[in-house]
Amino acid sequence: MQLPSLITACQQQLQQQRSSLCYHNLAHTKGVVAAVAALHIAPEILIPAAYIHDLGYEQSAQGHEAIAIAWGQKQLPKWGFKQKQIQEICLAIEATQLGQKPKTILGAYLKDADISYSLSSHFWSRGELLRTEWQLENQRQYSDTAWLKLQYHFLEELLFFSPWGQLYLEPLRRYYLQQITERLQKMNI
Template structure:
């Protein structure tokens, strides 16, 4: 078996970029390569100062690159397909089974409701939902609703979407020190904005 190599991360970036270019469903305006790049960037930020070994940092970045590639085949069960894609990629690199297991575990941990166990899993989960605690939340939330409608053909009722968004913001918690210290405050601000908006939505 081969020890984890940093060059695998660059290789993964190219591989994932090509997957999205060639197979991204029409109307996928949220789960795209741009989102993936933002998650990788957030993972790097959240990992600063954390007691991660070099192999763990590589596992984190690889899981960040692969965490949403399963969306090219649809949203249902995409985490499992993403984990499988990462496993195929790493088997080709002759990676150690324990390392592959760590990458798979991090990707699968992003399923809602999030219940990460390891530090790598916690960082990736926070990176995936980083925007919940930032000013980007409103825009990203609009894109997600638009994507669901475009890719499924179903109309998402505005009031129901607002209720679901409120539930997510009320229930979600960050796991990393950075997330708890900085992002949680932003999430509460976004929650208050949505609560105010809900009062303005007419009851059907």
């Protein structure tokens, strides 16, 4: 397995993305990679999956996971990944789809790591990056109130599937739900 070559290829591809992808970009990918690396769980699966998981965004936000999976299935054998590893990587990437329940525990960890990028001390600024990306990419504009309500609904429905997510990310989810509630109350909403 030639992980450094895979990392270089993914980083090069992400650096060439259009600038309107200001949330789903190399910084986001590196954040997800850092989260899975810190877990010390199956790094030979989770680190490649984290690097690949959003590569499809350049082509389409809709179905980008399937695009990333197809890329991985084609490219990973070139770097010495075994078929079983490729299958596990692809299942983990598949789990990152919105509304998708992970089929494997590694998928659960990747899905939670993907969300952890925004559930950090950078919650508000990264949320604004996503809002900007949606405006630039999809011409979807949100008032401050509408954006807060959308974030509230997302966090209200958010589930964590790994023990790590349930233990460490769930308190952050509740904290930011409370923060949003307080902001909406200040706006008399």
